[in-house]
Amino acid sequence: MKQYTYFKPEPGAPAPLEKSIFHTVRFNEIDVMRIVWHGHYVAMCEDARMALGDSVGLGYGDFFKHGVLLPVRQMHLDYLSPLVYGHTYEVKARLFYTEAVRLNVDFTILDEQKKVMARGYSVQLLTDMNQQVLFERPAFYEEICQAWKQGTLKRP
Numbered sequence: 001m002k003q004y005t006y007f008k009p010e011p012g013a014p015a016p017l018e019k020s021i022f023h024t025v026r027f028n029e030i031d032v033m034r035i036v037w038h039g040h041y042v043a044m045c046e047d048a049r050m051a052l053g054d055s056v057g058l059g060y061g062d063f064f065k066h067g068v069l070l071p072v073r074q075m076h077l078d079y080l081s082p083l084v085y086g087h088t089y090e091v092k093a094r095l096f097y098t099e100a101v102r103l104n105v106d107f108t109i110l111d112e113q114k115k116v117m118a119r120g121y122s123v124q125l126l127t128d129m130n131q132q133v134l135f136e137r138p139a140f141y142e143e144i145c146q147a148w149k150q151g152t153l154k155r156p
Helices: 039-055 060-065 139-150
Strands: 017-024 072-079 088-096 102-110 116-125
Touching (some): 017 039, 039 116
Antiparallel strands (some): 017 088, 072 116, 088 102
């Protein structure tokens, strides 16, 4: 499978962090056309993004504990082929390293034969609890980024 990304790696950036989850389409997720309603794709991507964040110490709870919120600034999805009831799909999230104070995550939804069904991305800003944008990485996030860049990032 050819990797597709919306983000260009920065010079000297480490490889993206990656996590997959698996989702079986439930009856309540299909629409009148008998395919997954487009809005549910966002929830699938969010589930993968949360699993990825939790796996490296960058989950919502980790940021919240340090007084940081992660509002979504951008969300984009390309729907390539419909998802259908009863089938299980892989939802892959990849976090891209950036010196900017934000999280760049792309998503790929694959069927059992690894056919790309949908792909997209999200950008999340880091803010304080008053939703004021941060212009510097919080110390705990900076430590994780440095370990990631040095290849010493430990997964919880």
